[in-house]
Amino acid sequence: MGSGAGPRGAEGARGRRSARGRRGWLVAAAALCGALVMALHAHVPNGFGNLGSLFQTFLPWAGLSVPALLALAAVRRSRLAAVAVLAPAVVWVSLFGGMLTDKRAAGGDLTVVSHNVDEENPDPLRTAQALAGSGADVLALEELSTKATPVYERELAARYPYHSVHLGVGLWSKYPLHGVEPVPIMPWTRAVRATVDTPSGPVAVFAAHLASVRVTPSAGFTTARRNESAGKLAEAVRAEVLPRVVVMGDFNGTAEDSALGPVTAPLRSAQREAGAGFGFTWPASFPMVRIDQILVKGVSPVSSWTLPATGSDHLPVAASVRL
Template structure:
């Protein structure tokens, strides 16, 4: 007789099937984690482009300020001239904005900082190159010696040691003039001093006359008989400027004296002209354009860097100029500090 036995284990009946939720629970948790991860990535990336919009706007405005400085109106407080006086210093906006952009972790602000950097380079990259060359037929030095200079004798010796052929001095006083005449006499036998302006020369001077740019003498004109031919030299100290919160950048007197000097230079019959002195303004300042448009800046043409000349302790602006017409600047530089609040400026010129 055959015995039937019940088999358990593998042959046992299967239990109830798992529900759909149990089957997909792991997948759902994994999906949620992936979703959160993707959200962080996407939102983080988007955030970097959304953050720092104000910094980006400031960068764009800084670039526009540099490129459109000539369109800034002078109607109120001569703001345009003030910006142009210190125009090269707008570079400080680039590192300042870059630090803010990096601190904010803003991609859009970091990219926007490139705009003022490129704008500044387009204006001044060429200024930073060394354009000096050898040679030169005449070397000139111009120096505002400061009417309160405590050591005019030391200043005179420093200027004489420069080896310049011509030395123009501004802000002379009756007492200091006699010191410069005594110290410079051996090397510069020809000189003229009128009012607060003086010109010392290794070559003969004639046709000397004061220029009426102000009620008192702050400018003169002379013909220098150089070995290469006559050179008309204008030495001038334009009126001072003042900055005040209520009046702004006061340049009215300076601008008027610049216009009178420009008219005299325009009427000059000699083909070779040299204009030097303390202009209380930079060649970027539109108010000096009647003068600078006629002449070539030695610093811009043949300098190395900006050649800032004032104040002597920490120069921030080139307000002492050497300009020319009919001769070619070959080099331009500043001399070491004297007892003045200005640095002496120098240039070599070639016929």
């Protein structure tokens, strides 16, 4: 009995090591595939259900795969898998590492706030009062309802003597507004453009609410109308003659979504350049994505941040820029 147990025990140990090795290879392969997909996220196809846009929308959360894969590598006791997990970690840091540092600074010549106030907001008065106390020089509000608009006009009038509302989109300013006109990104008004006469000179301001998106079992991530409205907004921004431009609003998409490239690529994200963290804005109860944007051209972002919840399903976004 004793002489026969040794070989069988050794064979069993080799078998267990071999099984762990195979499982380690699977974890390593998953890590390398994850790194490749993250690195090439802009090339993930949108052919079926717009999976590329959906993946890019939640791209920052792909970093959660790193601790999960590392835990699997530890369970499998695989050095190979542990080393392979470095690949997605490095790719994620290269994409988003800069977002984790606090780049906010004091100062700036113009502070802007954009907020989708939610047409079903149960307490527009509280939202209006919070915006009045935000310290912004210019407010861009989206999803204004006919019923709530007078509330905002009344509560914001004292601090913002200049304002213009076009259906669900409005601008409020401490400085004179000129040339306010709708931007035809959809059959009905969802964007406006105005010249703000600041003490440092004129600034072109766009406030936009791009078309909504949905996720359905049959159609996947439906973005066609949003992408079309983004393209039309991009055309208007390209045609702008003023050198200093601020574009803000609810984009119903993230800056990482390549389908929004026509409007996001020529501009710079205030959050990416001068924020701290990702600045997620939706849903307000547990923000997971940043679909509310402040994008600029010809000005320098100094600071970017989100404001506390107001009763809307979005958080307000703010930025201070140097003109």
